[in-house]
Amino acid sequence: xxxQLIYGKMASILRETKAITKSEKNQQQGFKFRGxxxxxxxxxxxxxKNEVFILQEVQGFTTExxxxxSGGTNTFTRATVKxxxxxxxxxxxxxxxxxxxxxxGDKGMNKAMSIALKYSLLQMFLxxxxxxxxxxxxxxxxxxxxxxAEQEVNAAQTVETLQSIWxxxxxxxxxxxxxxxxxxxxxxxxxxx
Numbered sequence: 001x002x003x004q005l006i007y008g009k010m011a012s013i014l015r016e017t018k019a020i021t022k023s024e025k026n027q028q029q030g031f032k033f034r035g036x037x038x039x040x041x042x043x044x045x046x047x048x049k050n051e052v053f054i055l056q057e058v059q060g061f062t063t064e065x066x067x068x069x070s071g072g073t074n075t076f077t078r079a080t081v082k083x084x085x086x087x088x089x090x091x092x093x094x095x096x097x098x099x100x101x102x103x104x105g106d107k108g109m110n111k112a113m114s115i116a117l118k119y120s121l122l123q124m125f126l127x128x129x130x131x132x133x134x135x136x137x138x139x140x141x142x143x144x145x146x147x148x149a150e151q152e153v154n155a156a157q158t159v160e161t162l163q164s165i166w167x168x169x170x171x172x173x174x175x176x177x178x179x180x181x182x183x184x185x186x187x188x189x190x191x192x193x
Contacts, residue, residue, distance in 0.1 A: 020129065078100045
């Protein structure tokens with residue numbers, strides 16, 4: 001590894017890479033994503049400045065015709081592609097990624113290669129999305145079981161319903177407030193009978 005420029009150049013690109021938001025929207029399924037154009041637009045200048053370029057080699061691919069709902073045919077393409085990140089001294093780093101695509105014309109392989117490249121770049125450079133980093137960063141509001149139980153107790157019309165509510169809220173059976181509202185409601189219900 002000594003004397004090979006690629007590692008320092010890749011580290012420089014990694015340091016300067018900014019987040020790429022999921023600004024594109026899939027029209028059919030409604031999910032947001034980062035397109036290959038977004039990724040290339042963000043990284044092109046960094047690659048040029050650091051004198052790194054990419055060569056790709058398709059290592060294998062499969063195609064399969066699949067019928068569409070409208071009676072046509074789409075071609076499903078899966079390609080395994082090796083990407084070689086090279087710099088001026090000839091040193092390189094390689095990744096192998098799989099890309100999958102569906103297309104009704106002749107663009108299946110192009111799409112599959114683009115997807116493979118996108119994921120090679122996203123993973124190699126750990127490109128963030130500017131979304132919350134971890135779902136555990138925020139804690140959802142805790143459920144107020146007492147408020148839920150209180151509503152049910154107030155709506156109860158029979159002793160049997162109160163007994164059922166009592167059984168459902170075992171977590172509150174030691175809570176003085178819960179015991180009090182159940183007992184008060186039980187007395188009230190018994191008066192109605």
